[in-house]
Amino acid sequence: MRDAPQFNSFFMGGFECSTHLLPSGRRLDMLAATGHDRHFRRDFGRMRAMNITTARTGIRWHLIEKSPGDYDWSSVLPMLHAARDAGIQLLWDVCHYGYPDDLDIFSPEFVTRFRRLSKAFARMLNNEMNDPPVISPVNEISFFSWAAGESAHLNPYAIGRGFELKVQLVRAALECADAFREVNPRTRLLHTDPAIHILPDAARPEDADTAAGYDRAQYQGWDMLSGRMLPELGGGEQYLDVIGVNFYPNNQWYYEGETIERDDPNYKPFAQLLREVYERYQRPLIISETGTEDDARPDWLRYVCDQVRAAMAGGIPVHGICLYPIVNFPGWADERHCHNGLWDYADETGEREVCEPFAAEVLRQYELFAAGLQTNGA
Amino acid sequence: MEQKIVILGAGPTGLGAGYRLNELGYRNWAIYDRNPYVGGLATSFEDSMGFTYDIGGHVMFSHYQYFDDLVDKLLGDQYTEIMREAWVWMMDRFVPYPFQNNIRHLPPDVVLECVLGLIESQKHPERLKEARTFDELIDAQFGTGIARVFMKPYNFKVWAHPVDHMSIDWLGERVSLPDLEQILRNVISGQDSVSWGPNNKFKYPLYGGTGGLYTPFKRYIGDRIHLNKHAITVDAANKQVTFSDGEVVDYDLLFSTMPLDLLINRMPDVPDAVREQTHHLHHSSGLIVGVGVNRPLDSSKCWIYFPETSAPFYRTTYLNNYSPYITPDPESYHLLLTETSYSPHKHEDKATIVDRVVQGLVNVHLLEHDDLDRIASTYLIDVDYSYPVPTTDRNRALGTIQPYLSGLDIYSRGRFGAWEYEIGNMDHSVMQGVEWANRMLLGEVEVTWKDFAHAAETPVNITRQEDDFYAMPGHGWVRAGVEPVTESAAAD
Numbered sequence: 001m002r003d004a005p006q007f008n009s010f011f012m013g014g015f016e017c018s019t020h021l022l023p024s025g026r027r028l029d030m031l032a033a034t035g036h037d038r039h040f041r042r043d044f045g046r047m048r049a050m051n052i053t054t055a056r057t058g059i060r061w062h063l064i065e066k067s068p069g070d071y072d073w074s075s076v077l078p079m080l081h082a083a084r085d086a087g088i089q090l091l092w093d094v095c096h097y098g099y100p101d102d103l104d105i106f107s108p109e110f111v112t113r114f115r116r117l118s119k120a121f122a123r124m125l126n127n128e129m130n131d132p133p134v135i136s137p138v139n140e141i142s143f144f145s146w147a148a149g150e151s152a153h154l155n156p157y158a159i160g161r162g163f164e165l166k167v168q169l170v171r172a173a174l175e176c177a178d179a180f181r182e183v184n185p186r187t188r189l190l191h192t193d194p195a196i197h198i199l200p201d202a203a204r205p206e207d208a209d210t211a212a213g214y215d216r217a218q219y220q221g222w223d224m225l226s227g228r229m230l231p232e233l234g235g236g237e238q239y240l241d242v243i244g245v246n247f248y249p250n251n252q253w254y255y256e257g258e259t260i261e262r263d264d265p266n267y268k269p270f271a272q273l274l275r276e277v278y279e280r281y282q283r284p285l286i287i288s289e290t291g292t293e294d295d296a297r298p299d300w301l302r303y304v305c306d307q308v309r310a311a312m313a314g315g316i317p318v319h320g321i322c323l324y325p326i327v328n329f330p331g332w333a334d335e336r337h338c339h340n341g342l343w344d345y346a347d348e349t350g351e352r353e354v355c356e357p358f359a360a361e362v363l364r365q366y367e368l369f370a371a372g373l374q375t376n377g378a
Numbered sequence: 379m380e381q382k383i384v385i386l387g388a389g390p391t392g393l394g395a396g397y398r399l400n401e402l403g404y405r406n407w408a409i410y411d412r413n414p415y416v417g418g419l420a421t422s423f424e425d426s427m428g429f430t431y432d433i434g435g436h437v438m439f440s441h442y443q444y445f446d447d448l449v450d451k452l453l454g455d456q457y458t459e460i461m462r463e464a465w466v467w468m469m470d471r472f473v474p475y476p477f478q479n480n481i482r483h484l485p486p487d488v489v490l491e492c493v494l495g496l497i498e499s500q501k502h503p504e505r506l507k508e509a510r511t512f513d514e515l516i517d518a519q520f521g522t523g524i525a526r527v528f529m530k531p532y533n534f535k536v537w538a539h540p541v542d543h544m545s546i547d548w549l550g551e552r553v554s555l556p557d558l559e560q561i562l563r564n565v566i567s568g569q570d571s572v573s574w575g576p577n578n579k580f581k582y583p584l585y586g587g588t589g590g591l592y593t594p595f596k597r598y599i600g601d602r603i604h605l606n607k608h609a610i611t612v613d614a615a616n617k618q619v620t621f622s623d624g625e626v627v628d629y630d631l632l633f634s635t636m637p638l639d640l641l642i643n644r645m646p647d648v649p650d651a652v653r654e655q656t657h658h659l660h661h662s663s664g665l666i667v668g669v670g671v672n673r674p675l676d677s678s679k680c681w682i683y684f685p686e687t688s689a690p691f692y693r694t695t696y697l698n699n700y701s702p703y704i705t706p707d708p709e710s711y712h713l714l715l716t717e718t719s720y721s722p723h724k725h726e727d728k729a730t731i732v733d734r735v736v737q738g739l740v741n742v743h744l745l746e747h748d749d750l751d752r753i754a755s756t757y758l759i760d761v762d763y764s765y766p767v768p769t770t771d772r773n774r775a776l777g778t779i780q781p782y783l784s785g786l787d788i789y790s791r792g793r794f795g796a797w798e799y800e801i802g803n804m805d806h807s808v809m810q811g812v813e814w815a816n817r818m819l820l821g822e823v824e825v826t827w828k829d830f831a832h833a834a835e836t837p838v839n840i841t842r843q844e845d846d847f848y849a850m851p852g853h854g855w856v857r858a859g860v861e862p863v864t865e866s867a868a869a870d
Contacts, residue, residue, distance in 0.1 A: 269400070
């Protein structure tokens with residue numbers, strides 16, 4: 001549990017797999033919307049050709065547990081087999097914002113049902129695979145709590161119940177972890193959340209404490225999981241195997257104000273954010289999500305990679321960078337064609353056009369990391 | 379966990395290194411500078427009347443994406459854009475730059491001498507390859523005529539060193555013969571080929587002169603910069619720097635941008651074999667004289683070269699053409715920034731330099747006699763280290779000194795820290811610092827700085843310039859006459 005994580009490749013590809021409900025009641029299924037649920041074989045082959053042999057993906061609870069207690073793995077197994085055949089390691093999100101229609105996320109039943117799902121999933125994986133599973137029980141606990149429980153951006157669109165939801169999601173994540181470890185003690189737990197930086201607006205110094213509070217709140221999910229906060233939830237250090245840090249160009253902002261852009265002297269270098277996370281938890285890290293849109297993609301990757309290499313040179317164990325998403329997806333709310341992946345939408349044959357400048361930068365960074373890893377023996 | 383990095387010098391190289399360390403989230407570092415200001419040789423001074431003076435002509439021109447992005451970040455929209463319009467003044471007339479393309483402006487007998495020299499040099503292309511000194515190269519490349527009337531006298535005025543003491547490798551690998559056909563066509567058809575055009579512009583800070591590019595660094599790393607800190611001893615054995623105020627600072631890695639010979643002088647216990655190599659590092663000094671004149675200027679020229687002895691300076695820049703904020707009021711004033719070199723090979727009397735510059739400006743008709751009463755301000759900057767001269771013995775000296783230093787975790791970079799003139803422009807200087815930080819933190823190879831200890835394995839990086847670029851001392855890299863041919867403007 002305490003040894004270094006083993007990922008197939010340093011660069012990883014993340015398939016957006018959210019299944020949350022829109023305010024209209026329509027359920028998203030991003031694996032379907034991106035065509036990955038149909039073209040996974042081709043997708044894994046493309047990744048392999050780019051030396052990206054670790055992928056983040058997720059299971060879709062609402063498709064698996066159509067009636068309580070019955071688990072249908074037909075939406076997972078073909079993907080799992082194809083990955084196995086292609087030599088692609090899959091890191092699984094067990095809950096990525098979505099859950100069955102009949103569940104109230106705040107109810108105790110949510111936790112027990114999630115535990116049962118997890119146990120069944122663990123058994124299924126145990127039957128299918130030799131390698132220990134790597135799972136993210138609940139994706140982005142801190143962010144999900146704020147978006148779904150505090151500010152009505154995600155299902156269940158609650159307001160003012162963010163902390164309550166965070167506690168609930170931590171409970172669920174811990175039950176999931178226990179269920180997996182009961183089946184396979186070698187299960188590795190990856191807990192992801194955004195690394196953020198919030199400052200008071202210079203015009204409103206009175207917001208300093210509030211801004212600092214929001215800034216600190218980014219750690220609450222990991223703090224509860226590791227038993228540093230609300231230890232009565234049952235958290236402990238053994239639940240933090242790998243910390244996944246998500247980082248995008250808009251992860252820093254002035255409280256109730258503008259984004260802190262990269263040319264702002266107040267922008268905190270990503271290497272420093274990584275160091276703060278590492279110094280707090282002393283656990284191995286991956287960059288579990290990073291990316292941006294359109295022409296900015298290569299430059300953003302260059303920035304993130306420079307920062308990661310600087311952090312690594314400073315002794316921070318970063319074990320991977322996940323390009324997220326790896327294939328373009330339609331916007332959640334507006335189905336806007338987002339050009340944020342390495343590959344575009346699939347045509348009817350499963351072919352996807354590659355974003356050449358982005359691919360060139362990925363290859364360039366691959367070489368730089370390969371050289372660095374050799375020299376540093378990291 | 380992080381090693382302590384101490385940077386000596388808050389000029390372009392030190393600031394570049396500090397900025398990059400900060401950008402990469404490194405925390406354990408600090409900059410010290412002996413001056414009360416940042417910017418080093420690229421700083422600017424404002425006098426009490428409101429004239430702003432640069433330490434000689436600086437042109438912000440780069441082939442580095444990183445540098446260009448950084449300039450955008452530091453200046454935002456607070457910059458001007460100027461076409462680099464350069465001229466030569468000689469034989470009582472203006473000749474557009476590049477000189478060799480526009481010799482038709484000279485008296486007929488001089489044109490003939492230049493053309494015959496060019497023809498002779500074109501007959502012997504092998505001499506270009508055989509040339510070992512700058513003196514030989516000038517003859518082989520331009521012929522004896524252009525060498526006599528322009529290249530040799532001009533270069534002596536810039537470098538303050540005999541041109542046969544200078545090497546040629548600093549010019550890059552792509553020195554080529556001038557286009558004789560083009561030159562003859564220009565002579566016969568009365569056309570000019572000039573070095574400036576809409577595609578050859580440079581940026582200049584709107585406020586604060588050239589130094590206006592460097593003060594904004596303080597927004598990012600101001601809390602790391604310690605001014606008025608004069609390093610007097612570098613104790614490599616104990617990894618300590620002692621400052622003149624008595625403070626002693628420990629370091630793990632020392633990044634020095636002070637002149638390389640001074641650094642060695644401040645280190646006790648340097649082996650004689652290393653110390654004596656500093657005698658092979660030669661430099662020129664400069665007397666920068668600014669003259670503010672109470673008369674508006676009607677000229678679009680940027681700068682003018684002076685190869686003759688009618689004026690002490692080798693170059694004058696119309697600095698007021700760079701930004702409206704260089705003078706108290708562009709409607710009423712203009713500012714002439716002159717540069718005069720000196721060295722043990724070329725003495726200049728500092729006590730009389732301002733008067734001699736003013737007389738020289740009259741001699742070359744940049745000032746009229748009536749203007750003498752309109753001089754509103756003069757300003758003298760005495761620059762001890764102005765040009766690191768690429769002498770023939772330089773590379774071997776660097777190849778001895780630099781590995782000795784790096785073995786002690788001391789890295790010397792920058793215009794005078796590296797002592798490599800060919801990478802001494804502002805963009806190079808900033809990038810030497812950035813690339814060193816990248817080397818330390820990211821394990822990347824420094825591509826701008828040339829390591830003469832391993833020169834054979836290191837590519838000559840100055841060939842990053844396009845084919846038709848070559849070095850004209852005193853103003854960095856300029857384009858050698860490939861811009862569209864334009865009708866001659868009457869020399870004003």
